[in-house]
Amino acid sequence: MEYKQIKTTKDPLFTKLHNLMKEVFPPEEVLEFDLWEVPLQDPSIRVFAAVHEGEVVGVTEYRYIKELRVAMTDFTIIAKEGLGIGPFLAEKRQEDLIQLAKDNQIDLIGMFAEIYDPYRVKNHSFGGIKVMDPFVRREVLSHLGYKRLDFPYVHPAWTNEGEAVTDLDLSFLPFKKTIDTLKADFVQEFITTYYEILSNKPAAWHSMIADLNKREEISLLPL
Template identity: 60%
Template sequence: MEYNRITNIEDPLFKQMHQLMQDVFPPEEVLEFELWKEPLEDPGIRVFVAVHEGRVVGATEYRYYEDFNVAMTDFTIIGQAGLGIGPFLAQKRLVDLHALAGEHGKKLLGMFAEVYNPYHVDHYEFGGIKPMDPYVRREVLAHLGYKRLDFPYVHPSWNNDGEAVTGLDLCFLPMDGELNELQTDLIVKFLKRYYTVLSNKPESWNKMIENLEEKTKVGLLAL
């Protein structure tokens, strides 16, 4: 299996990847094809696909914030069971992120990720691909060491229509497995930076940020 980076919307592998996203994710979670041009060309956004026998069978997008010394996993797609795509992507991604932090003379603090909470929202089928089942994904993240940040989480729809997307938890994978809380300042700065591209944010998101700013730390709980 190959781990190939995509940096151009004209890359034939990107067309396969975008179709895979449409097959797997709810419509409000998928950015339109043409709108991917700038993100793919942004050196800070890393989009990789798992290619098996010439076909895109998985993908992951993530980014490293040097000033925060944290990463964010935007998404991980497993397009087929039985190929070991999940472990392959997770291992390759972590190697890449440790190398990026090392280039800046740092040791990676950790990585954020959003994950669906199937105990609250269970109607997502994710293209009928069992490894993408919300219960499975949540348990996999727990095994990888991710922890849930202890506050009610919403995020702005990627349609930039001002709608709030609920049914998700914001999680964090600490490289120090003993870490059980995060500074709220880091969380707020990260979320503001991450969602800068969306100008039309729901009021519930703004309220969430305000509530976080009133605290100093947020606990990390088991998924």
């Protein structure tokens, strides 16, 4: 299996990757094809495909924000069972992040990730791929060490139509064992930076940001 970085929408692997995203994720979670070209050329945004016998069988997108010393897993797709795709992607992603931290002289403190709450997700089949089931994915993140941030999280839909997605939790993987809370203003700055590209955010998102501004710390709880 190969771990191949994708840097342009003109890469034939990107078409396969984008089609896979549309099969697995609901429409509000998939950025339009043409809007990917600029992000793919951003060195802080990393898009890699797991390629097996010429086919894209897994995908991971992640990024790092140097100023905040954090990374973010945007999404991970495992398209086939029995190939060890999940561990392969996790291992390669970690290796890449460690190298990026060295190259950019960053002491990364942790990694954010959004995760569906399986008790709130009712209508997503995730392409019928069993390993993409919200219960399975949540347990995997838990085993990796991710913790849930203790506040009601609102995710603005990537369609940029102002829709609020409320069936996700924001989680965090501390790279230091001593971290069991995060400063609320730090969380607020990360979320604001992460969704800066979206011009049309729902009122519920702005309310969430306002509430974070009133708090001092956010606890990290078990997933």
